[in-house]
Amino acid sequence: MDNNLSKQYDSNDEIRAKTLASVMRRFSPFDGTGVDLRGAGNYGDALKSAGLDFGIEQRAVRVGGGPFEGRTLSRYRVNLRSDTGEDLGIVTTQYKPILHRDAFTVAETLKDGGYADYETGGIGRGSKNAADSSTGFLLMRHADAEIEGEQYQSFSYLRNTFDGSGGLSMKFVVVRLVCMNGLAREFQTGVGNIVIRHTKSIDEKKKLAEQIMIRQDEYVRSLKAEAAKLLNIKMSRAEFQSP
Numbered sequence: 001m002d003n004n005l006s007k008q009y010d011s012n013d014e015i016r017a018k019t020l021a022s023v024m025r026r027f028s029p030f031d032g033t034g035v036d037l038r039g040a041g042n043y044g045d046a047l048k049s050a051g052l053d054f055g056i057e058q059r060a061v062r063v064g065g066g067p068f069e070g071r072t073l074s075r076y077r078v079n080l081r082s083d084t085g086e087d088l089g090i091v092t093t094q095y096k097p098i099l100h101r102d103a104f105t106v107a108e109t110l111k112d113g114g115y116a117d118y119e120t121g122g123i124g125r126g127s128k129n130a131a132d133s134s135t136g137f138l139l140m141r142h143a144d145a146e147i148e149g150e151q152y153q154s155f156s157y158l159r160n161t162f163d164g165s166g167g168l169s170m171k172f173v174v175v176r177l178v179c180m181n182g183l184a185r186e187f188q189t190g191v192g193n194i195v196i197r198h199t200k201s202i203d204e205k206k207k208l209a210e211q212i213m214i215r216q217d218e219y220v221r222s223l224k225a226e227a228a229k230l231l232n233i234k235m236s237r238a239e240f241q242s243p
Contacts, residue, residue: 034122050121055082089163
């Protein structure tokens, strides 16, 4: 083959690869879930855009009606959204809510360290898909990966609640792209001994972010190893179709 023609083919392949990477980077299987945060300039902007930057007030719970009307339940409090008064759930007096702005600070560390970007975020949904501020989430997007020729996207899903049902939690989500649609490989809950908790220490935040990225990288590498093993399994069409 003519050298110039060969270079042209190589150049075209490179252009196609860059174009595909650009398209895949814009596409997200989580489009439409929450608020698009890809344009958020900083952590504060991300929280405000997602509607997560609000306070919580705890108030006494009193009995309404019956012979005990007006009695205060000494062991319980109701969590209220401070700006709207929305009821977020009844909890024990020992329950101390962690505001989203404090619970999700590891996301700021991941972003500032170049480990991940803001993807989407917002409050949860209740019955009939109505907004329910008792739950909030923030989705961070890590670097894309190619596994045996297939395109994968990797995310960290941070979730915080105010109704006492679960508190702060984190999951890994690895998604395989198929015809511009996403197929979730799984919601990986096994993040080992990583404890997601509120801290104001910069060093602890950096350490937590590094732990998350190590586990995220380990998880993607485990998928690559699994894919390599599956490719080595030889099976005829008849064997595949047999019950």
